[in-house]
Amino acid sequence: MKWVFVLLFLACAAYVHFRGRVRHRLGRQLLDHSTFMAPVNVLMYLCSRVPTRPFIVPEQHFPELEPLRAHWREIRDEALRLRELQQIKAAEGYNDVGFNSFFRRGWKRFYLKWYDEAHPSAAELCPLTTRLLREVPSVKAAMFAELPHGGELRPHRDPYAGSLRLHLGLATPNDDACFIEVDGGRYSWRDGEWTMFDETYIHAARNDSGRNRIILFCDVERPLRWGWARAFNRFVARNLIVAGASPNQEGDRTGAINHLFKYFYALRLKSKALKERSESAYYAIKYGVVAGVVALIVWW
Template sequence: MKWVFVFLFLAAAVYVHFRGRVRHRLGRQLLDHSTFMAPINVLMYACSRVPTTPFLTPEQHFPELAPLRARWQEVRAEALHLREMQQIKAADQYNDVGFNSFFRRGWKRFYLKWYDEAHPSAAELCPVTTQLLREVPSVKAAMFTELPPGSELRPHRDPYAGSLRLHLGLETPNDDACFIDVDGQRYSWRDGEWTMFDETYIHWAQNGSQHNRIILFCDIERPMRFAWARGLNRFIAKRLIAAGASPNSEGDKTGAINKIFKYFYALRLKSKALKERSKGTYYFFKYAAVAAVIALIVWL
């Protein structure tokens, strides 16, 4: 039975690696979080009630989201007010593990909600948007995100396939030089228009224009064909994904994962310093750790 589980894990990891047209290098994929989540993600794909293509059509598959787009100008007004207050920003501390690497390349955010009720700061500063989100239960997480001129997000894939990503353009360059690329397909943001994509495909973004980009960024619960799959998805979201909650300001919730992230980040800084001194030693320990985990799984 142990070897059956090992085989299923490896088969799922191989599927995730070769899924789509764009792939990470094998060395990076071995250490990518999507590899460790592969068995659960393959189950999510198999039970999905909507297509598992890189892009989806929100109007066709999620009609309940229509009020967000219909009232996008009101949502934009609150986002622009936040920007004037300099509240759309990088994390003040090491308490946003999910997006920590994005901040180094100019990306900024203001959380509206994260697999829970609205952040207190969001309810106070964005009453219209948070009320709209409250009326659409399939929206599990939401934030305003900013991508200033010259900023970029390197190719990556999100770890969990239980949701789909919605982007609604609020203040955008309306220029093809500002785009997101999902599995080799590009979409350029436009004011008042939206797109939806599967964030477990490799994607990256760039603002090569001279103008700022602000969007409403939402995680939408993936609809499932079976009640047990829907229950599993919600259990994982509540017990694991919700632990990644990050605050905008004092008084907002910080999830358990982010409470301990600063300690792991200190270790990460030491590993980066080792890489600068000796790449050979760094990669030896890196792959030795992976081999040890695999050996432990096989041994157990």
């Protein structure tokens, strides 16, 4: 029975790696968080009621989201007011594990909600947007996301397939030089227009337009065919994804994972220092740890 689980895990990991046209190098994929979530994600794909392709047309499958697009100008006004107050910003400490690497390349955010009620800061500063989001329960997480000129997000895939990503253009360059690529397909943001994609495909973004870009960024619960699958998805969200909550201001919730992140990041800094001194030692330890974990699983 143990070998059945091992082979099932390997099959799911291989499917995640070869899914789509764009792939990580095998060495990177072995250590990517999506590999460890592969069996759960394959289950989400099998149970999905919407197409499992890179881009999805939101109005065809999510009519409940239409009020967000209908009120995009009012939402934009709240986002621009936040920007004037310098509240759309990078995390002020090591308390946003999910997006920590993005901050180094110019990306900024202001959380509106994260698998829970609105942050107190969001309810105070963005009353209209948080009210609209409250009326659309399928939106599990939302934020304003800013990408300035010269900013970029390197190719990556998100770890969990229980949601789909919605981008609604608010204050964008309206320029093809500001774009996102999902599995090799490109979309350029426009004011008042939206796109939806499966964030477990490899995606990347750049802004070379000379102007700033602000969007409404939402994670929308993936519709699933069966009640047991929906219950499982919500269990994972309540007990794992919610632990990634990150604050805008003091008084906002910080999830358990982000409370621990500063300690893991200190270890990460030590590993980067080792890599600078000796790449061979760094990779020997890195792949040795992976081999050790695999051996424990196989022989347990």
